[in-house]
Amino acid sequence: MSTAAAYGVSSPDGSFEKITIERRDVAPHDVLIDIAYVGICHSDIHTARNEWGGSRYPCVPGHEITGVVAAVGTAVTKHRVGDRVGVGCMVDSCGECPPCRAGEEQHCTKGATMTYNGAVDSSVQPGGNTLGGYSTHVVVTENFVVRIPDEMGLDAAAPLLCAGITLYSPLRFWGAGPGKQVAIIGMGGLGHVGVKIAAAMGADVTVLSRSLSKQDDGKAFGASGYYATSDRETFRELRGRFDLMLNTVSANLPLDYYLRLLKMNGSLVILGLPEKPLTVSPFSLTGGRHSLAGSAIGGIAETQEMLDFCAEHKIGPEIELISADAIDDAYGRVVASDVRYRFVIDVSTM
Ligand code: NAP
Ligand code: ZN
Numbered sequence: 001m002s003t004a005a006a007y008g009v010s011s012p013d014g015s016f017e018k019i020t021i022e023r024r025d026v027a028p029h030d031v032l033i034d035i036a037y038v039g040i041c042h043s044d045i046h047t048a049r050n051e052w053g054g055s056r057y058p059c060v061p062g063h064e065i066t067g068v069v070a071a072v073g074t075a076v077t078k079h080r081v082g083d084r085v086g087v088g089c090m091v092d093s094c095g096e097c098p099p100c101r102a103g104e105e106q107h108c109t110k111g112a113t114m115t116y117n118g119a120v121d122s123s124v125q126p127g128g129n130t131l132g133g134y135s136t137h138v139v140v141t142e143n144f145v146v147r148i149p150d151e152m153g154l155d156a157a158a159p160l161l162c163a164g165i166t167l168y169s170p171l172r173f174w175g176a177g178p179g180k181q182v183a184i185i186g187m188g189g190l191g192h193v194g195v196k197i198a199a200a201m202g203a204d205v206t207v208l209s210r211s212l213s214k215q216d217d218g219k220a221f222g223a224s225g226y227y228a229t230s231d232r233e234t235f236r237e238l239r240g241r242f243d244l245m246l247n248t249v250s251a252n253l254p255l256d257y258y259l260r261l262l263k264m265n266g267s268l269v270i271l272g273l274p275e276k277p278l279t280v281s282p283f284s285l286t287g288g289r290h291s292l293a294g295s296a297i298g299g300i301a302e303t304q305e306m307l308d309f310c311a312e313h314k315i316g317p318e319i320e321l322i323s324a325d326a327i328d329d330a331y332g333r334v335v336a337s338d339v340r341y342r343f344v345i346d347v348s349t350m
Helices: 042-046 154-161 162-175 191-199 215-221 234-236 253-257 300-312 324-335
Strands: 002-008 018-025 030-038 065-072 085-089 088-091 135-142 181-184 204-209 225-228 242-247 262-270 291-294 319-322 342-346
Touching: 002 135, 018 181, 018 204, 030 085, 030 154, 065 135, 065 154, 085 154, 085 191, 088 135, 088 262, 154 162, 154 191, 154 300, 154 319, 154 342, 162 191, 162 242, 162 300, 181 191, 191 204, 191 215, 204 215, 215 225, 225 234, 253 262, 319 324, 324 342
Parallel strands: 181 204, 181 242, 204 225, 242 262, 262 291, 319 342
Antiparallel strands: 002 018, 030 065, 030 135, 030 342, 065 085
């Protein structure tokens, strides 16, 4: 057992405090990572504040982790001491079920072990509740550790481990590319990376944001169109326009209005995870043979593929680095959509 400094909350309405946590010993297939940076995802906020229910405390969020390998177990073959690596939303899965065998560990039928707020044996994480990357060190089984391409900074790479793969995977699955009209709904942490990746894939990208305040950024990220959803005219003008719409919004939207913007056979994919159920009229799906689908992060191999794709296309998230004592303030600013476009904690400030 070793100890690490971490930032966590002890209740849904608590402030972040510096605490000391324990990490397990490095087992034969484990990698010990010195964490350098960790992104702040809106899911961290949903969990720390128990907005989805089921949060366990103390809660140490953080699943956009980058750092350097400090030690490896005796049987590790994939990583070496000194390697630049990343860890995303998952730290383990059964490895045997059909989704795991297909490289879709996020859909493990037994439930993947999430990087934080996951129930585990105390031999995996002392205390029985996984603790995430708002900490100086983490021990992870080698198969759930990915390689950060040399040309990427560890700071800007961090948000790719969740935001990047969450957009890359559905863009690939639903065939975004030349000739495809893709809409990204909400241009926050997830959405802005989605614009860049979809444009790099060759799709024609349109942003649907509440206002036009971020229009110049959206165009610079690669969008050809940018519309305000606060303007009713948007929903008239864009009717029947899109092959694929990715909804990254953290709040409930009137989905029937958005579904009308799909072409025949088009798909609207839910990525954002508001706490309340969604409501949809069946007529919005039957007319136009529309699909309403969802997608969760992506598998480990696909996460590596996404990192290599971003390196090749020289794209990455726009980040604002903060020190660990500014997490509460950053949460307030994310909720107020006052972030351009992802906060990343400099873990050396812990
Ligand atoms: P974020 O940075 O806060 O971005 C969310 C965006 O949604 C905002 O920038 C804003 O875009 C829009 N928005 C926020 N409140 C809204 C409201 N009341 N009405 C309309 N639009 C609103 O959050 P994020 O980190 O990108 O995460 C977004 C959501 O995805 C969260 O619910 C998170 O838990 C979820 N998530 C899901 C997965 C997955 O695997 N499916 C992975 C990671 C995160 P505009 O300002 O452009 O309107
Ligand atoms: Zn996330």
